[in-house]
Amino acid sequence: MPATIRDVARASGVHISTVSRTFSAPHLVNPETRVRVLACAEDLGYRPNRAARALITGRTHNIGLIVADIANPFFPPLIKAAEGQARHRDYHVFVADTNEDPAAEEDLVHALAKQVDGVLLCSPRMSNSLIEQVSREVPVVVINRQVAGLPCVMMDVGQGARAAIEHLLGLGHRRIALLGGPRGSWTAREMRRAASAAARGGGAELTLLGPNQPTETGGGAVAEQVRRSGVTAVLAYNDLMAIGLIEGLDALGLRVPQDVSVVGVDDIALSRLTRPKLTTVATPTAAAGRTAVDMLLQLDSDAPRGARGRGAASGDRRTTAQVMLQTALVVRDSTGPVPAPGRDGTGA
Amino acid sequence: MPATIRDVARASGVHISTVSRTFSAPHLVNPETRVRVLACAEDLGYRPNRAARALITGRTHNIGLIVADIANPFFPPLIKAAEGQARHRDYHVFVADTNEDPAAEEDLVHALAKQVDGVLLCSPRMSNSLIEQVSREVPVVVINRQVAGLPCVMMDVGQGARAAIEHLLGLGHRRIALLGGPRGSWTAREMRRAASAAARGGGAELTLLGPNQPTETGGGAVAEQVRRSGVTAVLAYNDLMAIGLIEGLDALGLRVPQDVSVVGVDDIALSRLTRPKLTTVATPTAAAGRTAVDMLLQLDSDAPRGARGRGAASGDRRTTAQVMLQTALVVRDSTGPVPAPGRDGTGA
DNA sequence: GTGAAAGCGCTAACAA
DNA sequence: TTGTTAGCGCTTTCAC
Numbered sequence: 001m002p003a004t005i006r007d008v009a010r011a012s013g014v015h016i017s018t019v020s021r022t023f024s025a026p027h028l029v030n031p032e033t034r035v036r037v038l039a040c041a042e043d044l045g046y047r048p049n050r051a052a053r054a055l056i057t058g059r060t061h062n063i064g065l066i067v068a069d070i071a072n073p074f075f076p077p078l079i080k081a082a083e084g085q086a087r088h089r090d091y092h093v094f095v096a097d098t099n100e101d102p103a104a105e106e107d108l109v110h111a112l113a114k115q116v117d118g119v120l121l122c123s124p125r126m127s128n129s130l131i132e133q134v135s136r137e138v139p140v141v142v143i144n145r146q147v148a149g150l151p152c153v154m155m156d157v158g159q160g161a162r163a164a165i166e167h168l169l170g171l172g173h174r175r176i177a178l179l180g181g182p183r184g185s186w187t188a189r190e191m192r193r194a195a196s197a198a199a200r201g202g203g204a205e206l207t208l209l210g211p212n213q214p215t216e217t218g219g220g221a222v223a224e225q226v227r228r229s230g231v232t233a234v235l236a237y238n239d240l241m242a243i244g245l246i247e248g249l250d251a252l253g254l255r256v257p258q259d260v261s262v263v264g265v266d267d268i269a270l271s272r273l274t275r276p277k278l279t280t281v282a283t284p285t286a287a288a289g290r291t292a293v294d295m296l297l298q299l300d301s302d303a304p305r306g307a308r309g310r311g312a313a314s315g316d317r318r319t320t321a322q323v324m325l326q327t328a329l330v331v332r333d334s335t336g337p338v339p340a341p342g343r344d345g346t347g348a
Numbered sequence: 349m350p351a352t353i354r355d356v357a358r359a360s361g362v363h364i365s366t367v368s369r370t371f372s373a374p375h376l377v378n379p380e381t382r383v384r385v386l387a388c389a390e391d392l393g394y395r396p397n398r399a400a401r402a403l404i405t406g407r408t409h410n411i412g413l414i415v416a417d418i419a420n421p422f423f424p425p426l427i428k429a430a431e432g433q434a435r436h437r438d439y440h441v442f443v444a445d446t447n448e449d450p451a452a453e454e455d456l457v458h459a460l461a462k463q464v465d466g467v468l469l470c471s472p473r474m475s476n477s478l479i480e481q482v483s484r485e486v487p488v489v490v491i492n493r494q495v496a497g498l499p500c501v502m503m504d505v506g507q508g509a510r511a512a513i514e515h516l517l518g519l520g521h522r523r524i525a526l527l528g529g530p531r532g533s534w535t536a537r538e539m540r541r542a543a544s545a546a547a548r549g550g551g552a553e554l555t556l557l558g559p560n561q562p563t564e565t566g567g568g569a570v571a572e573q574v575r576r577s578g579v580t581a582v583l584a585y586n587d588l589m590a591i592g593l594i595e596g597l598d599a600l601g602l603r604v605p606q607d608v609s610v611v612g613v614d615d616i617a618l619s620r621l622t623r624p625k626l627t628t629v630a631t632p633t634a635a636a637g638r639t640a641v642d643m644l645l646q647l648d649s650d651a652p653r654g655a656r657g658r659g660a661a662s663g664d665r666r667t668t669a670q671v672m673l674q675t676a677l678v679v680r681d682s683t684g685p686v687p688a689p690g691r692d693g694t695g696a
Numbered sequence: 697g698t699g700a701a702a703g704c705g706c707t708a709a710c711a712a
Numbered sequence: 713t714t715g716t717t718a719g720c721g722c723t724t725t726c727a728c
Contacts, residue, residue: 002462002485004705015715020707030713045485049462051399051408052705055720060399062442062463070428073421073617080418083445092460094410095443097431112440114350114397115410137350137393216621243621269421273564273591275623352721363699368723378697400721403704 003044012040023048063296064094064112064119066105072214073268074238074285075122078143081289082120089297091117100182102126106134113138118296120289121145125184139303141296143288145186151299151320153292157187157265158194160281160327164235164263165198165206167279167329172338173204173233173261177226179219179245180210181237188237191265195235207231216244223248232260232338239264239271239280246274246334257336267330276333284325291323351392360388371396411644412442412460412467414453420562421616422586422633423470426491429637430468437645439465448530450474454482461486466644468637469493473532487651489644491636493534499647499668501640505535505613506542508629508675512583512611513546513554515627515677520686521552521581521609525574527567527593528558529585536585539613543583555579564592571596580608580686587612587619587628594622594682605684615678624681632673639671 009016014033021029022037029037040046054060065082067075083093094112098104102125109119118139124131128147134140135150142152168176178195181188192208199206207229212218219241226234226245236242242264246256256262256276264271267282357364362381369377370385377385388394402408411434415423431441442460446452450473457467466487472479476495482488483498490500516524526543529536540556547554555577560566567589574582574593584590590612594604604610604624612619615630 006705016705017707017716018714020705021714024707028713033713047458047462049403049705051463052403052720053707055397055400055403055705055722056707058720070431071424071617073424076419076421076424079443080445083418083443084447087444092442092444092463094440095427095431096435096440097428099432110395114395115399115440216617247621269419269564270618270621273595273618273622354721364721365700365723366698368721369698372723376697381697397721400704401723403706403721404723406704 003041003046005046005048007044008037008041008046011044012037024053059300060115060117061090062092062094062116063293064096064109064116065122066096066098066108066112066119066124067122068098068100068125070095070097073240073270074266077269078122078285078289081286082293085290085293086297089293091293091297098125100125102130102184106130109134109138109140117300120292120296123185123187125182127184139296139299141292141299143292146322149320151295152322153288153295153325154323155187155283155285155288155325156327157281157283158190160265160283160329161191161194161235162198163327163329164265164279164281165195165202165204167331167335168233168235168261168263169198169202169204171233171261171335173231174338175205175207175229175231175233177207177209177229177231177234179222179226179234179236179241180208180212181214181241183211185211185214185237191235191237210237212237212241214238214241216240216247219244219246220248223252223254226260227252227254233262233335234260235263235265237265239266239268239278242278242280242334243270243274246276246278256334259339261335261338263329263335271332279332279335280330282328282330284327287325291325295321295323351389351394353394353396355392356385356389356394359392360385372401407648408463408465409438410440410442410464411641412444412457412464413470414444414446414456414460414467414472415470416446416448416473418443418445421588421618422614425617426470426633426637429634430641433638433641434645437641439641439645446473448473450478450532454478457482457486457488465648468640468644471533471535473530475532487644487647489640489647491640494670497668499643500670501636501643501673502671503535503631503633503636503673504675505629505631506538508613508631508677509539509542509583510546511675511677512613512627512629513543513550513552515679515683516581516583516609516611517546517550517552519581519609519683522550522686523553523555523577523579524581524583525555525557525577525579527570527574527582527584527589528556528560529562529589531559533559533562533585539583539585558585560585560589562586562589564588564595567592567594568596571600571602574608575600575602581610581683582608583611583613585613587614587616587626590626590628590682591618591622594624594626604682607687609683609686611677611683619680627680627683628678630676630678632675635673639673643669643671 008019096108121142123144264280267280271278356367444456469490471492612628615628619626
């Protein structure tokens, strides 16, 4: 039913290769021929079949975007930005959800590999070595993780965690807890490292709680632990956990920020809408999505491809960019001065 | 670099057509040959190229999912559910964002058409006639809208709106406002119709405010109008607007639910986390995503396709299902009894 | 049960 | 500037 290149050729009285050129190398065809072909194409509603084209050019003009959980509010802005940037460059985006399952990540990369020019791996839970391995099958840009030798887009959560701890120190807190994230998370590791250093430098004690599910439920689940630990402030792995924790503390009769200060990470839209409004480390998720797409497409345009170009210099290691995006502490209402001794929730 | 069917054929000493059969019609090949071929394939890391296969079978095993705004919290659960269901059936999903732009919707369908077996149109802003038109190019399932002759998955927001109004009537409210949604929204129209009827039936006066942007900002923007209108309760087009409205009313010194009751629609995750917790009409978004995928794939398996089957009975109108999913009112803390006269925010 | 051959829609040498 | 030819990776008749 849909018109093919042959239909257009027939209608405009030229060979199919001329039609092909009209679309993929217009400058190589006589202007008059071109307008005629274009008119016929328009007429028939012809659009080149990208899949057929990909078969020979080696470029699909598709990319894959693999995330742990589409419904986690951290990801949608990233997905939206990546998709927008990709489409702006005339690429379509496969989105896939792994449900936080490392094995699903690997499967997905393999399944998508033939249909895409590259894959964006967001906050992968796979091991670094596995990532390197799959990156030999299809170009990969990693988001939210550093993998040596691979292009990566990271957010400087280390700096963010430091800023958060210093903010808490400045409010007088000396007993602080870090609500860790999921096992295998690069972000969680970076936060831990930076928060520990900052706490140590400020003469504060940092209690590590975790690993935890990076969700509201995960945050609520540790409320009791937080209470028992006697800390006066908490830095959570992300906003969702922070919000869950605040709810949990509330249920235990502890007020935020009067009894306990809580800081999140990500600055999801939600963090502005809860009561109290959340103090959090804003991460540039949309920028990360755009940047990652640009890097992937850059990689792609460098790489030799296609039926003919195969086996050429495709193995050369070009300098692989690693980008670190800045974060910023946003102080809202969930942090406050350390409570006076005796006023804390564990006492009277 | 990636292994092709020919590599496998060479390695296992059979013709490529035998390898092909091993994957697409295993029962037609001798068990012994089959295991040998499979072993070689495994060995070489061979996976059939779906795009090449699609060229001849006419089935891409991809679907398109077109939404107005990925970052609108209403959509991610739907996207997640649809993607999960699709992948469960061995389909990959292109996700595209139109930024609420009807023209972008049309472009996207055309751009995706050749690469997918069908498209899911979520809350489309296009006209019905345009939807019918594009549905002739590629199978379409419409979500959140009724289009005659096309398969549709709807949520019964009419019933939901009625339940919400009745809930408010039961609390004594007689002056109620309906915060309308965006222009061209089927949901907005259904809500208006049902809410008007229910209000009339209950002897209440319904003030229509809108159309509005279906966002938090859109909700906040009408707070002043709501105050001036003197209503004691508001039914908002969606939760985001309801939450924005509550914020806006708060800024004007009006308390929810003491001064004004507010009901949302959708029951997004967020609605459980704000203060007050939102009373809202829960819509089964995940179920809608799954159902729509199932309907699309059903359609797909009915349709004759492929290079050979072309032009057969592809024009026949099979009975196109239209599914209406139930909604449910969830009463939380943003609704309460009508304030006693004199206590309302416009007075002392 | 397997191989030979044609061809899906398209691009890319090469020749004219 | 245009046409000819070969072929991307795969499936599917049709013989054998």
